[in-house]
Amino acid sequence: MVRPSAKVVLISAIASGQGKTTTTAALARKLVNLGKRVRVFKTGPDFIDPMMLERACGSAVHSLDLWMVGQADSERMLARAALDADVILIEGVMGLYDGNPSSADLARAFGVPVMAVLDASAMAQTVGALAMGLRDFGPVHLAGVIANRIASEGHAKMVAAAMRDIPLLGSLPRQEEFLPERHLGLVLPQEVDRIEAILDTMASSLELDMQAWDALPDNSFELHEHASHHILQHASQAAANLAGKTIAIARDAAFAFIYPANLECLLGLGAELVFFSPLADEAIPAQADALYLPGGYPELHARTLTQASNWLASLHAAHAQGMPILAECGGMMAITEGLVDQQEQSWPMAGILPGKVIMQKKLTALGSQAWVTPQGELRGHTFHYSRFETTLTASSHTIKHSTQHSTQHSTQQQGEAIYRNANVRASYFHAYFASNPAATAALFLRDAT
Structure with missing residues (x-):
């Protein structure tokens, strides 16, 4: 030590x-x-x-x-x-x-x-x-x-x-x-x-x-020399892993909200990561087995996203082929049918999820939450200024973390909706992958529960 x-x-x-x-x-x-x-x-x-x-x-x-x-x-x-x-x-x-x-x-x-x-x-x-x-x-x-x-x-x-x-x-x-x-x-x-x-x-x-x-x-601080990297501590115990899988990650000004720990967790699970920019009209890399669309500012770049034909075509192809897609907050906003920005101008989005996102003048949701998955609790948070109007029924909801009780327990108060549409999982919830690597791995695998 x-x-x-x-x-x-x-x-x-x-x-x-x-x-x-x-x-x-x-x-x-x-x-x-x-x-x-x-x-x-x-x-x-x-x-x-x-x-x-x-x-x-x-x-x-x-x-x-x-x-x-x-x-x-x-x-x-x-x-x-x-x-x-x-x-x-x-x-x-x-x-x-x-x-x-x-x-x-x-x-x-x-x-x-x-x-x-x-x-x-x-x-x-x-x-x-x-x-x-x-x-x-x-x-x-x-x-x-x-x-x-x-x-x-x-x-x-x-x-x-x-x-x-x-x-x-x-x-x-x-x-x-x-x-x-x-x-x-x-x-x-x-x-x-x-x-x-x-x-x-x-x-x-x-x-x-x-x-x-x-x-x-x-x-x-105490540091045991045999301790594995902090993000990878439980990765080897994951019920499923991502060895041999390539995950494409959107990364630019419209998709910028990524915990560094999330990338480290995916690498620790054995995944190869490739990055691309929808704003630059780059297609999803051909070698990708799964797609991660993190949060960001699609509302500030709506015009550019609507004109990004390569990005849109590759997204629809990936969806049709059953590629696992995780869309968080801004990522979810970008794959709905439409977005109404803060100037009340409407923009068509990718159309993978039915419904439209409407920007609000005030904060809509804020706080720590947990997604209860078959692999256990995946922790994270929510923070957004928009609402999603959709005909989709939520497959589940996150649970809000109490700010009044023990740090070890969550309340049972309902949090963000989790939407599932075939191979797509989408929510305003931002997951902190390292809180549960096994649950994270399942999000990027075909036919995972």
Whole structure:
């Protein structure tokens, strides 16, 4: 057994909108520019923030979650990251104590100190009261605060003086250029002009107290040398596997929401992965045995998708031939008969599933859920701004995970519909494959239950 160590902090706040992702990205890029080896994780289900954080630190950003990922696999990922990283940053979700499990629960589970990001734009001394409340409510080990949207050096000094025994680790001024957002969150980094320059500017504007930062202790984690890769832990026990199978995966701006762990799980089950772009009118690769259509933004690219004749022809051919198809959220939206976008314009989609998707002005569903399969519970989440009007009857429904009870149990409250149309399985539900490799394998095999 080895005990890798690294400097680890969980970056949280009193609520969403305080600047956690901006601060985490700025800190990651600043430390990288200082020659540090930095790994970043994201608490809870998320696709978009990890893409931005990956650009900031230069390596894939995995999810940590005591329920969806599990405590053992979360700790294993931290331990493996600590083998080759000087610093590990974990961006929290919502407010520090929100949800069950919360960011605070995760910090306590692994003995990780918390660094609070507090928006000081409309206050000064009160930042100290907020910091003390965050520390004492749990309590948690509060390593310090980064004050965001600071107006001046004098403003920063007032905040620091109010912190009492809590270090002000740094401050970030109001940004002239910031990370742009839209209805699902941040704009994808590949779509942001000058994204590298923006990240570098944010990093250089972050005033970091290096003496206080360097004084933070390292965290160590147990890692058994014989332990298999965290994603592949149970793969060899899968009732079915994907050895010799090739899975085609749509990957572009319309189909961008893919957990890195999902790809690793499929590889661990023996599959070969091939990627293609429907937006570039690429056909499903000829060698594919199964098709994975992840979520993304088909509503922003509807015109292009309607004109992608090669993609559409290959999809209909694959469906007619009985190829297993898994369509998640945006993937499902793209294979319905039609989509009504946020400007209320209608677009014909692929027509594999009867019905149409209608974009909404407000969030329609959000939360952790589980799909109960013959192979056991497959965990994941849902997050969408549309509704699906269809004549299809759901073959089953996911179960919503309770935010009020034990992390080990789900409620029996009905979640997202799972639709099955011959060889197609489709839902708004995003599955985290590594939570049940056997159930995952069955989704991509012909004639699987």
